[in-house]
Amino acid sequence: MAAKSQDLGDARWDDIRIFLALHRHGSLGQAGVRLGLDTSTVSRRLTALEATLGARLFDRTREGLVPTRVAELVLPAAEAMEAAHRRLARDASGAEADAEGVVRLSVAPGFADSFVVPTLARLRARHPGIRIELDASVRVLDLTRREADLALRSVRPEGADLVATKLASGRWVAAASAELARDAGRVEAWDALPWITWDRDLASFPPALWLARHAPGAEIALRTSFFRSQITAAELGLGAVLVPEPYLRVHALAPLGFAGALEASAAEWPIDHLWLVGHRALRDVPRVSAVWSFLVEELRSR
Known part of the structure; x- marks a missing residue:
């Protein structure tokens, strides 16, 4: 099934919520438990969303669901919808949105060892639902291509899609x-x-x-x-x-x-300067926003 578009404008929020749960948990059963739905309902809603988009979002394997390239392409838009929905709920009720999921962080190896890794236990205590993937290599990952969610850099990257703040x-x-x-x-x-x-x-x-x-x-x-x-x-x-x-x-x-x-x-x-950099479209996604705020708090105090 070929994708008609990566635009989620015609998709219902309830279906997007199911897509995000499936992407994070990798199985119909676990996503259903997370959302309080039975497996058949989750499967039916996933099929409906794939029909709306005109594309398959997951490959079904014995090990579980594997996101397709289309799923990775629509993920930022889905997370942006989630962030907007949570902001609406938070503004209406005063409740704080939960932060959960994987945040991929790109940091030079020496800085990672000395300053980032020692903070991770505190991050987990504050946000137990967040899982960090740390790329501590000299290779500069491209945030605009979703190779990482956040990066710590000594040079501020240029690009209209990026946001940055100087930490030190x-x-x-x-x-x-x-x-x-x-x-x-x-x-x-x-x-x-x-x-x-x-x-x-x-x-x-x-x-x-x-x-x-x-x-x-x-x-x-x-x-x-x-x-x-x-x-x-x-x-x-x-x-x-x-x-x-x-x-x-x-x-x-x-x-x-x-x-x-x-x-x-x-x-x-x-x-040297230290910049925290992220993608503008992900800045208000709860998991990314939580790690952003934590790094600002930790690294500006040093």
């Missing part, structure tokens, strides 16, 4: 283990220390450029583009490292003291 700004600083920082004292030349830096695939990354410019003759104790490994190596005393200043509060690292002659080079330490 922080300068990179030279740091080392407490023992190495104490032994180094007031550093007279950046070249005098062994350094941990980025691998050649990220040679154009601003912290790597700073080190190449201001410590060209330094011994490189470790090259790796895995930031968590850089931090662990620095904590163990392998060498000095450039890190954003907030990391000093969550890792066993101390800022390096330096002589006045190095003040000009220290003034060139890169500055």
Whole structure:
């Protein structure tokens, strides 16, 4: 059955509600339990919705229902209808909408380990119905194509479909283990220390450029583009490292003291910004809105 349109304008809200329950729970039985309907009613209403759209929404398998590509295409519109319906009910009764379902979050690996993962137990305690899928890779996911629901980025993405808010700004600083920082004292030349830096695939990354410019003759104790490994190596005393200043509060690292002659080079330490980014169409969906508000609260306080 070919899709006539991904427009849900002709669909009834009750059928959209069933579609969302089926997408979230993956079976007619579980969706029925969630909605207080018997399985035959859920199946009949799903068939009616598919007829309205002119497209199959789920493949029926032994393991349950598998969303089709059309189902993924109409999901944002269905969630927007859900958000509008809940806003209407909330405004009328003062009741707060439940937040439940999967939220896919894209975060750089080092930031995920240090700042996001430690907050997830608090998020679950507040919103037990939300399940997080964390993509902690260096690959930049495309929010406009629904590769993620929310992202934390150091550069604000452009696009009319995206909304963003700045959470923080922080300068990179030279740091080392407490023992190495104490032994180094007031550093007279950046070249005098062994350094941990980025691998050649990220040679154009601003912290790597700073080190190449201001410590060209330094011994490189470790090259790796895995930031968590850089931090662990620095904590163990392998060498000095450039890190954003907030990391000093969550890792066993101390800022390096330096002589006045190095003040000009220290003034060139890169500055990072932290942006929370989402798709405009999903911003008021309860599960996305709840995680958005939680991240703003948690990360602006650091």
